[in-house]
Amino acid sequence: MATPPVPLQLPPNFEANPPPMGPTPLPQPPGTDMTGICFRDQLWLNTYPLDRNLVFDYFALSPFYDWTCNNEQLRSQSIHPLDLSHLLKMTGTEYMLSEVMEPHLFVFRKQKRDSAEKVTPMLTYYVLDGSIYQAPQLCSVFAARVAFGTAASKLEKIGYVDSENEGAASESKIGKEVIDFKEVKRIDHIIASLQRKLPPAPPPPSFPEGYVPQPTTEEEKAPETQQGGEPQLPPVDPIIDQGPAKRMKF
Known part of the structure; x- marks a missing residue:
């Protein structure tokens, strides 16, 4: 059995039609969409x-x-x-x-x-x-959701196309960069002329008296058949040994 509705209790100072505190709004026709206000x-x-x-x-x-x-x-x-x-x-x-x-x-x-x-x-x-x-009505919510999804998919496609275009442009730019051998020869000629004008490198300083260089790893692994009484010459620096006359000419 359904319970009868309980009537609402009115406060002592309740007025059936309290005076409006602001301007009286104009009536709107039924079904007017006013979701934006x-x-x-x-x-x-x-x-x-x-x-x-x-x-x-x-x-x-x-x-x-x-x-x-x-x-x-x-x-x-x-x-x-x-x-x-x-x-x-x-x-x-x-x-x-x-x-x-x-x-x-x-x-x-x-x-x-x-x-x-x-x-x-x-x-x-x-x-x-x-x-x-x-x-908002449910149909409006669904329509807005569909429109939003369509716009989002279009934006994703635009971004994908832009990335492809950027990649193709970078590849074409790399392919167009051709080495200019004339420019390379010109730079080599400038470097060679500068080297000819510079004085030769000074000889390296001599070792102090009584200094014996430390043996390298390869010398430690050398066969022991070498006669121990023979004096071992200090290692020769290949760059220093060549001297200025044996350097590569440009």
């Missing part, structure tokens, strides 16, 4: 508490409100506009408070009532921290 009356918020009993009166100040709804008829009779016991007996357009998280979030559902059991949802509105918005 929001409504907020800070003066009203500073005067009245935003709770489940007064939030509908605040919502009625917004341009989202349909003045031909059944809730407005209840307001004109000094009945709370969200009283479900009266709304179930009426037919036509109405607003229902579907979600409440006082004092931050209130969700209104606009629907068409044909009977006490049959209703058709139309639009959804929400009051978030005093600002009223119209929630």
Whole structure:
């Protein structure tokens, strides 16, 4: 057995039609898309508490409100506009408070009532921290999602084509860079002329008296058949031994 709806308790200072604190909004035709705007009356918020009993009166100040709804008829009779016991007996357009998280979030559902059991949802509105918005319809969300996916795929293709073009341009640039042998010979000629003008390198300083160079690794691994009494000559520096006359000529 269904539990009968509990009527909402009105506060002692409740007014059926509290005076609007701002300019009266113009009524909008049914089905108008107003998802790009929001409504907020800070003066009203500073005067009245935003709770489940007064939030509908605040919502009625917004341009989202349909003045031909059944809730407005209840307001004109000094009945709370969200009283479900009266709304179930009426037919036509109405607003229902579907979600409440006082004092931050209130969700209104606009629907068409044909009977006490049959209703058709139309639009959804929400009051978030005093600002009223119209929630987008599901078809609009899907359409925006599809458009976003299409735009993202096109941007990815554009970036892929640009990277391919950059790669082809770099390859063509590398292929066009041909070595100029004339320039190489000219540089070699300049270096050779500079070397001819420079004085020859000075001879290396002689070793100190009594200095014996350390044997290298190859000399340590040499066969022991070598006569130990024979004096070993110090290693010869191949570059120093050639002298200035045996250097490569350019």
